[in-house]
Amino acid sequence: MTDHSRFRLSRRALLAAGGATMLGGHAARADGKTLNVLSHKVHQTVLGTGDGDLMKDWRKANNADIAFTTFDSNPLQDRLFREASLAETEFGVGYLIDNRPTSQIAALFEPLQPRQDKSPIEDFADIAPGLVRGMTIDGKLIGIPVRHATQGLFYNEALLEEAGITAPPTTLEELVAQAKKTSFTSKAGTPVVGMVLASDLAVFPVMFARAFGGDFISADFKLVPNPAAMESGLETLRAMFEAGSLPRSYATTKNDDQVTWLQQGRAAFTVLPFARFAQLNDAGQSKYPGRIKAMEFPVAAALKGKTPMAAVVEAWAMAIPKNAKDKDLAWSFIREVSSKRVTLGMAINGNGPVRVSTYADPALQAKNPVAAVEARALANARGAFPPFPEAARAQATFLEEVQLAVLGRKPVKEAVAAIVTRVKPMMPA
Amino acid sequence: MRAERIAIPLGKALAVAAILLWSLFPIAFIALSSLKPGQEIFAVPPKYVFTPTLSHYVELWRGWRGFFAGLLNSVIVTAGATLLAVAASTCAGYVYARHGGRLLNASVAGLIVVRLIPPIVVTLPLFPIVNALRLNDTHAVLIILYAAFFVSLGTVLMRTFIQQIPRELDEAAAIDGASRLTTLWRIIVPLALPGVLAVSVFVIVYSWNEFLFAFIFTATRAKTAPLVMSEMIGSIDGVDWGILFAAATVQLAPVLLFVLFMNRYLVAGLTAGSTKG
Numbered sequence: 001m002t003d004h005s006r007f008r009l010s011r012r013a014l015l016a017a018g019g020a021t022m023l024g025g026h027a028a029r030a031d032g033k034t035l036n037v038l039s040h041k042v043h044q045t046v047l048g049t050g051d052g053d054l055m056k057d058w059r060k061a062n063n064a065d066i067a068f069t070t071f072d073s074n075p076l077q078d079r080l081f082r083e084a085s086l087a088e089t090e091f092g093v094g095y096l097i098d099n100r101p102t103s104q105i106a107a108l109f110e111p112l113q114p115r116q117d118k119s120p121i122e123d124f125a126d127i128a129p130g131l132v133r134g135m136t137i138d139g140k141l142i143g144i145p146v147r148h149a150t151q152g153l154f155y156n157e158a159l160l161e162e163a164g165i166t167a168p169p170t171t172l173e174e175l176v177a178q179a180k181k182t183s184f185t186s187k188a189g190t191p192v193v194g195m196v197l198a199s200d201l202a203v204f205p206v207m208f209a210r211a212f213g214g215d216f217i218s219a220d221f222k223l224v225p226n227p228a229a230m231e232s233g234l235e236t237l238r239a240m241f242e243a244g245s246l247p248r249s250y251a252t253t254k255n256d257d258q259v260t261w262l263q264q265g266r267a268a269f270t271v272l273p274f275a276r277f278a279q280l281n282d283a284g285q286s287k288y289p290g291r292i293k294a295m296e297f298p299v300a301a302a303l304k305g306k307t308p309m310a311a312v313v314e315a316w317a318m319a320i321p322k323n324a325k326d327k328d329l330a331w332s333f334i335r336e337v338s339s340k341r342v343t344l345g346m347a348i349n350g351n352g353p354v355r356v357s358t359y360a361d362p363a364l365q366a367k368n369p370v371a372a373v374e375a376r377a378l379a380n381a382r383g384a385f386p387p388f389p390e391a392a393r394a395q396a397t398f399l400e401e402v403q404l405a406v407l408g409r410k411p412v413k414e415a416v417a418a419i420v421t422r423v424k425p426m427m428p429a
Numbered sequence: 430m431r432a433e434r435i436a437i438p439l440g441k442a443l444a445v446a447a448i449l450l451w452s453l454f455p456i457a458f459i460a461l462s463s464l465k466p467g468q469e470i471f472a473v474p475p476k477y478v479f480t481p482t483l484s485h486y487v488e489l490w491r492g493w494r495g496f497f498a499g500l501l502n503s504v505i506v507t508a509g510a511t512l513l514a515v516a517a518s519t520c521a522g523y524v525y526a527r528h529g530g531r532l533l534n535a536s537v538a539g540l541i542v543v544r545l546i547p548p549i550v551v552t553l554p555l556f557p558i559v560n561a562l563r564l565n566d567t568h569a570v571l572i573i574l575y576a577a578f579f580v581s582l583g584t585v586l587m588r589t590f591i592q593q594i595p596r597e598l599d600e601a602a603a604i605d606g607a608s609r610l611t612t613l614w615r616i617i618v619p620l621a622l623p624g625v626l627a628v629s630v631f632v633i634v635y636s637w638n639e640f641l642f643a644f645i646f647t648a649t650r651a652k653t654a655p656l657v658m659s660e661m662i663g664s665i666d667g668v669d670w671g672i673l674f675a676a677a678t679v680q681l682a683p684v685l686l687f688v689l690f691m692n693r694y695l696v697a698g699l700t701a702g703s704t705k706g
Binding site: 040041068071072075082090189190191263266282286287 | 467472473474556557560644652656659662663666668669670
């Protein structure tokens with residue numbers, strides 16, 4: 001009997017010790033303030049660590065720590081919206097992609113204009129106005145832009161030289177011709193395609209349509225505002241596929257393939273955000289370090305000098321969920337991250353800066369050889385399409401028709417007509 | 430006849446070779462790529478002879494400390510889920526094996542139906558509940574969910590194993606004054622150990638690799654290794670394939686060794702009851 005009691009006592013003691021340890025852990029965490037941030041890993045990385053921690057002064061001034069929870073883009077947005085729809089969330093700041101906030105989603109986040117009026121961000125007018133507009137939904141500012149990824153044309157200088165090309169293209173027609181010329185077997189014995197593009201992203205057909213002055217859905221929600229330009233864009237892609245300037249595996253090519261194909265010398269051209277410049281030229285990953293260059297995507301010859309290219313840009317912004325606990329601390333964090341000092345620091349760490357003045361900084365220009373060209377492209381850039389509830393389904397439908405056209409399974413004219421017919425019911429009223 | 434004698438073993442050998450190639454190629458590709466210099470991972474034509482490097486593992490350690498914290502979380506969650514699932518399955522399996530009745534027998538079908546429900550169906554409604562219980566981002570929530578998901582299959586397996594143990598042993602223990610719990614712990618469990626191990630293997634493999642529940646219900650403190658790996662495939666700043674393959678190898682190694690070691694119990698679990706009657 002005694003033994004039995006002793007056994008029960010020790011089991012209870014163990015449970016009690018476990019409980020005490022857990023409570024102790026919580027108490028320790030409760031000593032200082034913690035701002036929980038929901039973001040992509042890259043947003044955390046560009047803020048630096050150790051001696052290069054761009055937020056160390058903020059931490060000290062606010063006696064607060066920053067706890068990042070990071071996910072990849074789509075899971076991150078999914079998690080952020082789910083957290084924001086609860087009665088209360090632990091997250092003070094969430095990073096939001098500009099093509100996601102519909103009216104319903106925007107309603108989950110704190111309107112920031114009153115905070116901006118009361119405790120303003122340094123030189124707010126310096127932040128690219130187009131990016132600020134993208135975060136203004138139903139007249140309410142719900143996010144402060146923090147990063148952009150603007151699409152540019154990348155080319156492998158060494159492969160162009162091998163093909164006898166002395167200068168990169170200045171028009172879309174020249175690009176098509178050069179892509180055809182660089183579809184060959186290189187001296188290294190690698191089969192090269194002129195251009196590699198992912199087939200599951202709307203970015204690329206939209207870029208080709210815009211090169212002719214067209215679009216998929218304009219900022220004011222006009223669906224295929226210039227059908228002839230869209231047809232020209234898709235005709236160009238189809239001709240490239242037929243000529244072997246796009247991979248035979250076009251229908252299954254993904255975004256990551258674009259990077260590895262360019263790094264391995266398997267493609268001469270691709271379209272990617274300028275921020276990929278460092279990765280494409282990384283000696284640890286690329287067979288052509290220093291030989292992969294970037295430029296603005298060229299417009300068609302007929303538009304050259306008349307209409308600037310509107311490259312596709314994707315922007316991220318910092319938002320405060322309405323159900324966040326300490327919104328003042330969250331706003332303080334946003335103000336600090338948006339300051340000129342931190343914006344420059346993040347840009348040097350590889351972030352696409354949202355402030356126009358940051359591009360003029362000599363430190364950034366020294367670190368990022370494509371800063372000037374990126375700044376030019378950003379000036380006219382806009383999102384692939386504006387946010388609306390059925391945007392994901394509209395994009396999938398658009399891509400389905402684009403693939404049929406590019407692979408020669410449907411006449412281009414019919415595909416463009418089908419895009420209009422099928423996407424129209426998904427458009428907002 | 431002579432041709433047949435050669436053709437049949439040759440055909441079998443080729444079939445086994447094809448299955449081995451199909452199964453082992455992805456694992457070998459990942460493990461070898463983790464040792465290749467970054468430039469050579471996707472080289473065309475492929476490089477089969479290369480100077481191995483541990484640089485990706487060093488970079489993984491330097492740049493992705495969170496991965497190792499995630500591994501520790503995976504260990505905690507896997508151990509907890511396994512203990513809970515095995516304990517619950519053994520108790521339930523014992524009851525099913527030793528007691529009859531139409532309702533009880535019919536409920537076995539219910540257990541199998543529960544196992545067929547896709548996890549995503551229960552995941553989203555659970556999210557606000559888990560939040561309300563303040564279990565979000567705790568090891569406990571994953572331990573409970575993983576165990577709950579495997580208790581049904583574990584119970585069916587344990588029932589089959591325990592049914593093979595003669596009831597006379599229970600009766601002899603009862604005559605000697607043993608309680609039900611003592612009989613289960615001292616007589617049944619040691620004899621049904623292969624079943625316990627088989628259930629453990631299933632739960633361990635599942636818990637170690639699970640992504641969906643971990644993604645939905647954890648954030649920082651209980652984040653498991655597969656979640657950190659999914660971040661490495663992030664689409665914004667590009668994938669460093671060498672580091673990703675190094676992480677995949679580190680994540681794969683323990684469970685691969687464990688499954689190889691426990692292989693015979695896994696087979697025993699899969700074939701339990703197949704020769705009955």
